[in-house]
Amino acid sequence: MSAALIDLWPYLILVTVGFLPNEIWRVLGLVLARGLNEDSQVVMWSRAIATATLAGVIAKLLLFSNGSLAAIPLGVRLGAAAIGFVVFLLAKRSVFAGVAVGEMALLAGGFLFAR
Amino acid sequence: MSGSLTFNSSTAAFLGGVRSAFMSVFFLVLAGTYVGLGALAHDFGLSVFWLTLSTLLVWAAPAQVILISGIGTGAALIEVALAITLSAIRLFPMVVALLPLVRTRDTRLRDLILPTHFTSVSMWVESLRVLPMLAPERRAAFCNGLSVGYMGAAIGFGFVGYYLAAGLPPLLAATLLFLTPLSFLISTARNARMMMDRLALGLGLGLGALLTVMNVQFDLMWAGIGGGTLAYVIHRVREAAT
Numbered sequence: 001m002s003a004a005l006i007d008l009w010p011y012l013i014l015v016t017v018g019f020l021p022n023e024i025w026r027v028l029g030l031v032l033a034r035g036l037n038e039d040s041q042v043v044m045w046s047r048a049i050a051t052a053t054l055a056g057v058i059a060k061l062l063l064f065s066n067g068s069l070a071a072i073p074l075g076v077r078l079g080a081a082a083i084g085f086v087v088f089l090l091a092k093r094s095v096f097a098g099v100a101v102g103e104m105a106l107l108a109g110g111f112l113f114a115r
Numbered sequence: 116m117s118g119s120l121t122f123n124s125s126t127a128a129f130l131g132g133v134r135s136a137f138m139s140v141f142f143l144v145l146a147g148t149y150v151g152l153g154a155l156a157h158d159f160g161l162s163v164f165w166l167t168l169s170t171l172l173v174w175a176a177p178a179q180v181i182l183i184s185g186i187g188t189g190a191a192l193i194e195v196a197l198a199i200t201l202s203a204i205r206l207f208p209m210v211v212a213l214l215p216l217v218r219t220r221d222t223r224l225r226d227l228i229l230p231t232h233f234t235s236v237s238m239w240v241e242s243l244r245v246l247p248m249l250a251p252e253r254r255a256a257f258c259n260g261l262s263v264g265y266m267g268a269a270i271g272f273g274f275v276g277y278y279l280a281a282g283l284p285p286l287l288a289a290t291l292l293f294l295t296p297l298s299f300l301i302s303t304a305r306n307a308r309m310m311m312d313r314l315a316l317g318l319g320l321g322l323g324a325l326l327t328v329m330n331v332q333f334d335l336m337w338a339g340i341g342g343g344t345l346a347y348v349i350h351r352v353r354e355a356a357t
Contacts, residue, residue: 010165010186017192018182019172021200023232029210030231034224038215046208047243048315048347053205053339054236054303055319057177060327060335061296067151068288081297088301095140098301099294106293110286 076109120248128253132260135245141237142268144298147291148176149269152183153276154283159187163277170269174235176295177202204336208343209239216242217258219251226255233262240302311350318342 036043062077069077084102091097122128136142149170156166161183173179178199185195210231217230238261245261246254283291307313319342326334 010161011168013186013192014165014169014172014182017185017196018169018178018199021196022173022175022178022203022206024200025203025205025207026210026231026234029207029234030214030224030227032207033211033214036211036215040215043212043215044311044350045344045347046211048311048350049339049343050205050208050212050239051303051307051312051315052319052322052342052346053208053335054240054299055316055342056323056326056335056338057205057236058296058300058303059320059323059338061299063324063327065292067292068285069292071285072289072293077293080293081300084297084301085304088304093305095298095301095305099140099143099298102297102301103290103293106297107286107290110289 072106072110073113076106076113080106080109120245121250122253122257125253125256128249128256129260129263132257132262133264134260135241135257136261136264136268139237139241140298140302141241141265144237144294145265145269146272147294149272150276150279150283150291151288152176152179153273154279155180155183155187155276156273157277159183161186163274166273166277167270170266170273174233174266174269175203175206176235201333201336205339206234208339209236210234213239213242216246217254219254221252222255230255230258230262233259233266235262235265236299237265238262240299240306244306309350310353311346314346314349315343318346 033043062081063074065072065077080102083105084098087101088094088098120131122131153163153166156163166183169179169182173182181195181198181202184190185192185198213234214227214230218227238258241261242258246258249257303316304313307316319338322342323335323338326338331337
């Protein structure tokens with residue numbers, strides 16, 4: 001490979017392997033969403049699928065954490081998420097309160113039980 | 116959180132979006148995520164300019180993690196591309212659910228290109244909450260401002276992570292990583308005002324956990340399609356019954 005190609009290689013990968021396979025789904029959504037209004041059944045169904053997929057991502061991140069979070073025991077991660085959620089409900093649905101207390105619970109649990 | 120937000124111009128709506136981005140909980144999420152991504156890019160020898168460009172073009176943290184670690188570990192490129200496209204399927208229903216909120220009768224297709232490209236979890240969750248309170252003709256500008264604010268924060272924190280790299284104590288790094296699932300969970304619950312959304316959240320959590328533990332292939336796709344469709348069907352049946 002020439003020197004120029006070696007320099008450009010990571011950018012070529014970024015566009016072909018990173019950008020295009022990711023962007024295609026957004027573009028498909030743009031094409032399909034034409035002419036639909038926000039109360040249409042397809043849009044409602046899409047919202048339910050998007051919400052459930054996001055929930056699946058959350059479950060996966062909590063159960064199979066990676067990096068430094070993996071060193072925190074599963075029970076602490078699930079417990080801290082549950083505590084944050086309950087505080088969110090009790091604190092008049094305040095996201096900041098729930099996230100702050102959940103984070104503190106993780107910090108405390110990690111400090112006490114870290115492997 | 117009922118009531119409405121009024122902006123006199125598109126510029127004001129755009130700036131209002133930027134301000135919302137900096138005041139929302141996702142600002143912290145992006146900080147946690149992109150400090151981590153910056154450190155990862157640094158460790159795998161990619162330049163900070165490459166990282167910034169990947170945030171601008173890909174704008175999806177899971178895909179960026181797959182891409183950076185794929186390049187870093189020398190994985191087969193076709194496998195990396197496949198993993199990225201599977202992780203990105205979620206963007207499709209998000210765009211379909213978002214654009215009808217952004218569009219008015221006079222909106223041209225090219226005005227939807229930016230909101231489409233900007234669609235990501237943080238922007239989607241916040242837009243679905245805020246856009247219904249705005250006049251339809253201001254929504255696209257607000258959405259773009261919100262996204263520019265989030266993207267700017269992501270790029271900035273990418274730099275921070277890149278230059279701090281491995282200097283973070285492990286417990287602090289763990290709490291940063293924990294921000295993502297915790298705030299996604301709580302902010303999605305806040306948005307779930309309709310029974311259908313609550314069902315979709317609960318079913319997605321349950322199915323996602325089950326399929327992940329059972330090591331099923333394409334677990335997230337099945338959790339989304341299965342849980343979402345079930346929630347939608349239950350909603351339709353209940354509506355028909357009343």
